Amino acid sequence: MRHVTVRMTAHDVDPETAYQRIRDFRRYPDVTETVREVVVHPPGPDGTVVSDWTVRFRNGLMCWRERDAFYPETLALGFTQLSGDFEVFEGTWRCAPSAAHGTDVTFDAAFDLGIPTLAELLDPVAESTLRTNIERILTGLLGRVTTAPAPLADTAAPVHG
Template identity: 60%
Template sequence: MREVIVQVVAEERTARRAYELICDFRRYPELTDKVNEVVVHPPEADGSVRSDWTVVFRNGLMRWSELDRFVPETLTVEFEQLKGDFEVFRGSWVCEEREEEGTVVTVVTFRSDFDLGIPSLAELLDPVAESTLRDNILRILEGLMGRVTLMAPMDLTVSRHG
């Protein structure tokens, strides 16, 4: 299992507005060439939503369906793949306001665990998938938020096995 974290300061957004933009999956294809299509299905009784994704991934496309849980009280979106090209793909988006050097800033954190499900090629494919996922998320955040500043180096990736 691999973990990818992308954390940015959204310079032009409040935490509440950042959360609202992240929740609007239908707009993602308009904002970045990395997302081809997102189909959002009607909400379930508990407020969760199923969404179907087609995303540019290196020289091909990745497709999956995920269950999305929105938690407006904590400005969090949790997601977990139901079926698709990953063996495992789950994670969260969290928007929060922090005080840094006397100024309140909006920090957006994307965190995911994934497993491509190809153990024999994991050593070769996982680093490429990590890099591509980080790049895609950063492009999505730039499209959604406007100007963003990366808080940690792009290679801040924690690798785990399990």
């Protein structure tokens, strides 16, 4: 399984505002050409949401359905693919105050394309494309963003804790 982490600082955007923009998936197609379509279904009894995604991925489209869980008390959300073009796609978004007067946003994901014989060739390309797509989404949602410094130690709390 391949892992991708993207850390960016959104300048002049407070963490609560950044979190609310990130969790508003319906806006993504309006702020970046990377995301073609997002259909967000009504929340379930547990507060999770199912969303259907169509995203430009290299020279084609990738489609999947995911379950999204929101944790406003920690400004985090988690997602897990339910079906679609990935074999596995799951991860988190986190927002935290930045020393640079804004918000540090961290996107962490694990994925598996499900093609073991081509993984060595395809996974690095998929990782690079995913990283670029996340950077474009964040720029569209939050305006001026720059690469955030890596944390001194991995002290992130669990998404649901």
